Amino acid sequence: MGSNEGNFFGINRVTSGIKLTALWLRRAKSAVVFTGAGISTESGIPDFRSPGGVWSKYRTVYFDEFCESPAARHEYWAQKTEAHVEFAAAEPNTGHRTIAKWEAQDRIRGVITQNIDGLHKLAGSQDVLELHGTAREVSCLDCNARFPVDPFVEQFRATSVVPPCPDCREGRLKHATVSFGQMLPEQTLHRAQRWCEEADLVISVGSSLVVYPAAGLPELAKRRGAKLVIINRDETGLDAIADMLIEGSCGEALEAIDAAL
Template identity: 80%
Template sequence: MSSDIELTANWLRRAKSAVVFTGAGISTESGIPDFRSPGGVWSKYRTVYFDEFCRSAQARHEYWTQKIEAHVAFAAADPNIGHQTIAKWEEQGRIRGVITQNIDGLHQIAGSQNVLELHGTAREVTCLDCDWRSPVDPFVTQFRETNEVPLCPECGDGRLKHATVSFGQVLPELTLNRALRWCQEADLVITVGSSLVVYPAAGLPEAGKRNGAKLVIINRDETGLDTIADMLIPGSCGEALTAIDAAI
């Protein structure tokens, strides 16, 4: 394992355009549960699809009930050593930025500046009718106190939704295209804590590999791209990133 860490550190040291791609595994080390896992929010509630949210007041209430529970899980979480190491690498100019599937905002809190959030952010709400955006916390409090779905204060009666990508909702095209360009132009892609099975997001590291980038996968379990990876580092995300950083 030490030789794998040393080789990865050498690749990162020599990289001209490195990109880090993160999934839920890095945030579980901050105490945020993987919502896909047994006992997670998605296993306890039925899925509220985007088109249903748009047309049904009852579905919007069910959606907000689910989101409130998820909010409790991440609102008090702090970035861990993995987030901090990635932010350090960006500050040092070792990586171009972070592409993340996570919606918790921990990369930004850790200090990362160039973050592409493929699935949006749960730290803000957006109005589907007028595009107004705002921090989520006041509306979480409002829903808890009234048990009524909040309406947009900007346009008066707009449908407020967390600024995340729901099931059945397309990923933001500009963000996805920018992330694809980063990976296609990369000479090193390091994926951290992602199962790499959810597309189109998982296609981004794959595109980097197809265009000549080294692909490093750090994850506790097997992933969908293990067979094409140049390096597999199993285990804790934070421990692996710390070890790579120490070896640089």
């Protein structure tokens, strides 16, 4: 088979997958979209796990270290301040906007995301379960107060001093994200599990589906009888059980599915 034929059949396979996914979405009574870093790289946000990413340049600061050590808290804030620059100016892309449109049209129940960038909410999605929290806010571990993140990042950048909680004055202020060694927010995880138990279709977008417990959610839906569609540039941990695999750009695939509805 020559290269042109290979491309032809590849395009046909993707087109068929787009059309079938659109059909499943039209018929679904409880569809859920599950997203990972791949949808946000198309907004210019790097995958921090990749070579050269923030995580490859720093050691991991575990949650218990953050709680116990002022030095660890300083290192954490240095990492988060650098990462903040990467996404603060990012805007939702066509993938985020398409998902928000589907929710507004009652085609999907909502979004479960592994991402901490807040782009789904900026795109207009209303029911977003942020499994790993949001980097657009900080929270106090001692009094539970929450604040927008930007002033505290600017304060740390200017002073290199970890900012204290403005409410309780001495509280440990941390980005409202889940750190290594920290439990996922229990209420959010339980809601996500319920959505997946009740789903008849899950569309996974831009996730490698290897980070648990989050990756277990599409798997749970599949076990309960839902169809599983995976949209990603690379192989994922759940390709073997997927009903449909669509390789390529997340935004382009979602836009094509929307056009086929």
